[in-house]
Amino acid sequence: MDVELRKSRNGVLKFLLKDVTPAFANSIRRTILQGVPTMAIDEVEVEKNDSVMSDEILAHRLGQTPLVTPEGYLLPSECDCLEGRCPNCSVDLSLQVEGPSVIRGEDLDPSDPEASPVEGNSPIVRLGEGQKLEFNAIARLGFGEDHANWQPAIVSYKYMSVIDIDQDARDDWGECVESCPEDILAIKNDEMVVTDIEKCTMCEACLEACPDAIDVGEDSSQFIFRVESTGTMPPERLVSRAIEILKGKCEEFTEQMERF
Ligand SMILES: [Zn+2]
Structure with a gap:
């Protein structure tokens, strides 16, 4: 090779x-x-939404907004909190705005600044005069095989x-x-x-x-x-992580075979 x-x-x-x-x-x-875990918005708690966009479409757009994947987070399934709702396995991104305004990625306020939206300038929703939008979005690590929100490239x-x-x-x-x-x-x-x-x-x-x-x-x-990253992590790291994951699976397979 x-x-x-x-x-x-x-x-x-x-x-x-x-x-x-x-x-x-x-x-x-x-x-x-x-198979490479990345950070993406997985759940949105909407407090107030006067925009023309329904809560469901808003949540979908937020889920499709690529976030930078910081090091050191646990998958919800591996975390002791069991709910995917603690600082070791989740990041909160909150917003509280009154229009007129165009809400962009940079307007989200992440509890961990390293998990910010990749494109701060990308528009999410437009608010008219006096319209209010308040929500808390919860980002977690996940896999592209579960939802395209986590597909990194x-x-x-x-x-x-x-x-x-x-x-x-x-x-x-x-x-x-x-x-x-x-x-x-x-x-x-x-x-x-x-x-x-x-x-x-x-x-x-x-x-x-x-x-x-x-x-x-x-x-x-x-x-x-050709590997084109969404920006959640550099493409070189994506390839290296994928190789590590494949290698880990092969080693696990070998270990189980040796028990026979
Ligand atoms: Zn947790």
Whole structure:
């Protein structure tokens, strides 16, 4: 197995994973999406809501507001309080405002400043003149497999493309080169070459333009991963946590097998 970093910028991590099976690559993808605990608003106690938005829709919007996941919190199921309602396993985010106003993420007052909304500027609800909104939202750790509120990222991968070129099939490569929307085909020393195979989207436009000379396939042992975090934690940490979780499950499995 080999991992090569391609890009890490603005919450997006791109890397190449080589010499693994599709099942292994997918287990990493699914663990990031579903198995890494993150902080999200799970419950909203509405005291007063004069806005045009119903309590249910307001709670839904709050749940979908990504929060930064601080270190050190317990899952409600692991906490001694048993209710998910103590400072070890929950964060309160309260609000008390009278309009006119546009309520944004930054208006929520978290009991732990480290669990603030990722995007302070994102609007949640608009209040008209004299309208009041009062609530206490409770954020807890949870898993993407239970609700999308806790899904920490968008994770995708594609197989590495393989473009076979029969250099003897043609003398004129013009239409083949021009057919590629990603502009990754070029002519070098009278031969057609691929300049950046990782940019290939498998659209097969080159295959349609030059079926006599080109064959497009994929390498199912190499994967180009793209992890775009909601901002709840850096994408590098998401991947590391997912690997730790997978490793922990494998170790647990081994321990149980050894008891037989
Ligand atoms: Zn607790």
